[in-house]
Amino acid sequence: MNEPAKAEQRVMDGSTWSEFCDALKEAGTLVDAENAPQDAFTRAEGYRYLSRMLRAGLESFLEAGDPRFPELRCPAHETIKLGADNPDNHYQTATIDPQYDYRITGTRGTVNYLGFGTVINRYSSGGGMKTDGWLDSRDMDINPDGTLEIIVSQRQQPGNWLPMGPETNSLNVRQTFQDRRGETRAEIRIERIGAEHERPEPLSPEKLDRALQGAVQFMRSTTGLFEGWAASFLPTLNQVAPADQAFCQAIGGDPNIYYFHSAWELAPDEALLIEAPVVPACQTWNFVLQNWWMESLDFRYHQIHFNKHTAAYEEDGGVVIVVAHEKPPQANWVETAGHHTGTLCWRWIGASEHPPVHARVVKFSELAGLPGRR
DSSP, X not given: OOHHHHHHHHHHHTHHHHHHHHHHHHHGGGGGOTTSOOSHHHHHHHHHHHHXXXXXHHIIIIISOOTTSOOOBOOSBTTBOOSSOOTTEEEEEEEOOTTSOEEEEEEOXXXXXXXXXXXXXXXXXXXXXXXXXXXXXXXXXXXXXXXXEEEEESSOOSSSEEEOOTTOOXXXXXXXXXXXXXXXXXXXXXXXXXXXXXXXXXXXXXXXXXXXXXXXXXXXXXXXXXXXXXXXXXXXXXXXXXXXXXXXXXXXXXXXXXXXXXXXXXXXXXXXXXXXXXXXXXXXXXXXXXXXXXXXXXXXXXXXXXXXXXXXXXXXSOEEEEEESSXXXXXXXXXXXXXXXXXXXXXXXXXXXXXXXXXXXXXXXXXXXXXXXX
C-alpha cells in the first residue's frame, strides 16, 4: 500500500487522531524532568509551555508548512515563547525549499536591527537549527523610499542575495527594537518565484497525517531540548555566565550576538545584583529574565528586561540591574513576576568586544547601600 493510501486508511479508521492524542499524553512526562522544579507553579507553567509548543507546531506543520506557498508568520510572541526568546524582537519564519527560488519584498521601516537567515531547522527531530546564509539590512541596498527586495536561492544573484544550502528548509527574520514605541516595524512578505498563477492544493489525508505527527514531535523535541539546556545552567546558578557560543549558533542563535545564559534562584528576602562595568561599542545589548522553561516572563505587564535604550546608566557608563521580588532603590528593576527561580540571558548584539557581566545575591535590605542609579 502506498503512502497516500496508508494515510487515507489511518484517517478513516481514526488512528491518525488517536495516535496524536496518545503522543500528547506521553509528552506530559517532560514536565517531570529530573532537574525541573517540582512546585505546583512551575509545573503549571510547564503544562502551559507544552500547550504553547503544540500551538507552534500546528501552525508550522499544518497551517503553514508548504514551501511552494510560503508565508511569513510570527512563531514566538507574547503567548508562544521558546528558547530564551527576546522581548525586543519581532520574530518571523517561513518554510522554504532549496529546489525553488524566492523573492522577499516590502518596506524597511525604522526598526533598529533587521536580519534575514536561511537555516536547517531540525527542532522537530531534536537536532537544533544551523544557519546556512545570513543577510543584515545594514549590508543591503535599500531604495530611497524604504522599499527592498531580496532573492533567496542556492545560485548567486545580483543585488540583495540570501543564499540557501542544499538542506535549507526555513527562513528566519529577526527585527530588534530599541524602543517599540518610537520605531516602525519592517513590513515584508515572501513569494516563490514562478508561483504567480498557481494555487495550493486542498488538504489531503496524507498531509494531515504527516502534519499532526510533525507537530507533536516538534512539541516533544523542542521542550526536551530547552529543558535540558536550562538544567545545564545550574552549575552557574545566579551568575551571568558566557554561554557555549557554538551551541547557541547550532540551535538558531543570531550570528551577530554574543550570549550569556544561566539559572537564577532567589529567596523572598534576596535580590540578584547584576553589574556590567564596561558597556562596549555595540548595536545594542539586553538582559531578559525567564522562567525555568526558558520563556521570557510576561513583558506585557511586568518590567522583565532592559536594553541599551531603556536602561539607566551609571556616571562611568556602566550598568547596574537588580532582579528582585519588590521594587529596589536602584533604577533598573527587573521584576520576578511571582517567580522564585528560572533562567536568564544577557546579549551583546553587534559588539566590538564581549566584556564580562558580574552578578551576586544580596539581601534586599542591603540594596540601599549598594551601587546603582536611583
